[in-house]
Amino acid sequence: MADYGNRTGRATPERKPEPPADKSFPADPRTRIPFAIALAALAGCADSIGFLEFSQLFMSFMSGNTTRFGVAVANGDWENVTRVASTICMFCFGAFLGTLIAAWVGRWRLAVLLTLQALLLAGGLLMPWGTFAYPLHAYPIVLALGLQNATLQDEGGRSLALTYVTGAVVRFGTGCANLLLGTVAPSFWIQAPLWAGLSTGAVVGGLLDIRYGESAFLFPAALAAILALIAIVLTIAKPGSTLVAGSSPAPDASPKAEVIDAIH
Structure with missing residues (x-):
């Protein structure tokens, strides 16, 4: 109903709601999207190698490990229960630690987290x-793959699903529906490339493991090191640039959380 409470007797025009703030990190899609696809490929590669080297133990796919945990409990296989449960806890600790590091280092988030991933992948x-x-x-x-999930975030401030495909597949499906409804989110378009990147990485990881065994982990470690070097160069050469920074709180934080990655 129109508002006639003003002095002129004219209806007060309704104000359009302001669009939500863009909380993506990095803010510039020219780096965020290529980094996301490369990191998804890295995760798929490491997961494939680990699956083959550690008797079908997933390095990044915790949904699969959770199913294995349930089956192990049902069978009373307590050694396998401990094995899978400790892996899930380590992955969770990586996400926990990565989020804290992201909050502490601010605009150095990409450089620091990627460097740590490279060191952990090789150090294993x-x-x-x-x-x-x-x-x-x-x-x-x-631990490295858990850390990875705090590296990038979409426009809503959510961590990009870089180490598993379920979230990407679900968001792609719901995005297709929202596309028909005319309310699709900008992050919809990256879901299919993320799936493709992780799947391609898994194929490459399997082939590398067949050829090199556990030494194949050096490939995702090298990829993380290359991405870290790019991030370090950009951070030093373009301090505060949207290529490596953003105006966002820590990943998956409250909408009212303080901005920690400010663009200067």
Whole structure:
């Protein structure tokens, strides 16, 4: 109903709601999208290698590990329960640690998190194998992939699904529906390339493992190192640039959270 409460007796025009703030990180899609696809490929590669090297233990696909956990509990296979549960906890700790680091380092988020991932992926080869129940050799890789989920975020401030495809497939499906409704989110368009990147990485990881065994982990480590170097160069050469920074809170934070990645 029109508002006639003003002095002129004319209806007060309704104000259009302001569009939500863009909380993507980095703010510029020219770096965010290529980095996202490359990191999805990295995760698929590492997951494929780990799956083959550690008796079908997933490095990044925690949905699969959760199903394996349930089956192990049902069968009373407590050694496998410990093995899978410890992997899930390590991955969760990586996401926890990555989010804290993202909040601490601000505009250096890309450079720092990618450098840590490279070190962990390569450093895992130096870890002792441990036991079947506690695969110490796998933990650095799992930790690196947990960290990866705090690296990038979409326009709503949500972590981009870089280490698993379920979120990408679901968002693509719902995005197609919203496209018909005329309310599609900008992040819809990246979901199919993310799936393709992770799938391609998984194929490459499988082929590398067949040829090089566990040393194949050096390939995703090298990819992370190259991305880290690019991020470091951009951060130093273009401080505060939208290519490596944004105006956003930490990933998956409250909408009222303080901005920590300000563009200067």
